[in-house]
Amino acid sequence: MAPTVDALEELRQFCNRIQVLPEPVWHEFAAIWQPFSAKRKTILTAVGETERYLYFVTEGVQRAFYTGDTDKEATIVFTYPFSFSGVADSFLTQQPSRYFLETLTRSSFIRTSFQQVDELMNKHHAFEQLIRKAVAFTLAGVLERQIELQCFSAEQKFRSLLKRSPHVLRLIPHKYLASYLGIDATTFSKLLGTVRL
Numbered sequence: 001m002a003p004t005v006d007a008l009e010e011l012r013q014f015c016n017r018i019q020v021l022p023e024p025v026w027h028e029f030a031a032i033w034q035p036f037s038a039k040r041k042t043i044l045t046a047v048g049e050t051e052r053y054l055y056f057v058t059e060g061v062q063r064a065f066y067t068g069d070t071d072k073e074a075t076i077v078f079t080y081p082f083s084f085s086g087v088a089d090s091f092l093t094q095q096p097s098r099y100f101l102e103t104l105t106r107s108s109f110i111r112t113s114f115q116q117v118d119e120l121m122n123k124h125h126a127f128e129q130l131i132r133k134a135v136a137f138t139l140a141g142v143l144e145r146q147i148e149l150q151c152f153s154a155e156q157k158f159r160s161l162l163k164r165s166p167h168v169l170r171l172i173p174h175k176y177l178a179s180y181l182g183i184d185a186t187t188f189s190k191l192l193g194t195v196r197l
Contacts (some may be wrong), residue, residue: 007058007110010082018137019130029120029127033110038103044086045101048065051090053111057081060107061171064099065179077177078104078172085109088138104172149182157181158191165197 015021021029024116033056038044044062045051055062057079064076064087076099079085090097090113121128148157161168161181168177169192178188 002036005055007035010058010111011056012086015130018083018133019126021126021130024124025120025124028124032112032116032120032136034112036111037108038106040103040106042103042107043100044096044103045090045096045099047100048096049090049096050096051087051101053113054087054114054117055079055111056090057083057085057106060103060105060112062101062107063172063180066099074180074182075176078168078176078180080171084134087091088135092135104176115170120187128132137152154181154183154187155191155195157183158188158195162195 011030011033013079015026015029036053036055037059039112044053044055047067058081061078061080062085066074066076068074085101087097087099087101088113089095090099094114117131121131150159152160158181161177174188174192175185181188183191
């Protein structure tokens with residue numbers, strides 16, 4: 001089954017913000033996607049599995065999270081429409097994942113395989129540039145978040161989240177947002193009641 005025109009148009013708009021692909025390259029890229037859906041609380045990738053897919057989210061919310069020896073979860077990242085999803089480092093290196101990727105809500109995607117992405121990167125310099133730029137933007141975001149986690153107070157982290165992504169308060173359960181910020185649920189609730197931007 002082919003993806004919908006709407007899903008591919010959203011993908012194209014998303015990619016165009018990173019780099020516009022030449023028309024023939026775009027058509028090859030568009031041709032490698034397949035629709036996929038998953039129920040709420042489905043593990044898409046488990047620790048120890050190698051991420052085989054690059055997802056583009058068209059509906060729903062997902063999270064990647066780490067579980068340590070104490071079984072305490074640390075939410076690493078959220079994905080939602082319209083963005084890429086998957087365990088990025090595992091996908092790009094084809095090494096086992098150290099994280100879980102799960103759906104928080106019923107989710108719809110289009111997805112493609114590592115092999116198909118790798119073939120296009122080897123075939124088209126413009127496509128390889130798109131992937132490299134996407135990875136660079138992701139790395140910049142990860143480093144910014146690292147600074148927030150290590151140097152910001154709970155209130156500063158909360159304000160930063162609201163400024164960057166105010167819509168997440170209604171999309172994502174607050175316990176997961178607290179985990180993402182590295183603060184406890186009680187502190188998150190207090191900040192929710194007192195902080196205004």
